[in-house]
Amino acid sequence: MKFNTKDEANVYQAIGQNIKKYRKLKGLTQEQLAEEIDYSLSFISGIESAYHQTFSIAALWRISVVLGVSIDKLCVVNNNNNDIKFMLYQCDHCGLVTKMPINIVKHFKNIYELAGNNKLPTFDCTECDGKLIPVPQANSNNI
Numbered sequence: 001m002k003f004n005t006k007d008e009a010n011v012y013q014a015i016g017q018n019i020k021k022y023r024k025l026k027g028l029t030q031e032q033l034a035e036e037i038d039y040s041l042s043f044i045s046g047i048e049s050a051y052h053q054t055f056s057i058a059a060l061w062r063i064s065v066v067l068g069v070s071i072d073k074l075c076v077v078n079n080n081n082n083d084i085k086f087m088l089y090q091c092d093h094c095g096l097v098t099k100m101p102i103n104i105v106k107h108f109k110n111i112y113e114l115a116g117n118n119k120l121p122t123f124d125c126t127e128c129d130g131k132l133i134p135v136p137q138a139n140s141n142n143i
């Protein structure tokens, strides 16, 4: 069997999604979970995003204790959930349409929220000096 780093990233992403699910069931914010396990908020935010944020078994254990969920439950990898979802962005200058992985959008949205900004993040256009802004979609409230 051949292994590659993309599959590894998917494993971290799946575990991150499990952590997010059980954290929400427990009614904890990312901030509260970070405080309980004595890690930074950006650490938790990174784990729950699509970024390849690695973490130790010890960190996973702390999370499992705080959430009251066994480590094996947090490690369930459901391959059906690993399809990367995208959000459409369009340049306000040249009109370029691009697909942005939704977890990247979420990651930056979390950072925006720390600064008190509740808007969706924008990105620099790769083709011109314009800005990529989100194309309104029916499901964009789910972020």
Ligand SMILES: [Zn+2]
Pocket: 091, 092, 093, 094, 095, 096, 125, 126, 127, 128, 129, 130, 131
């Ligand atoms: Zn552009």
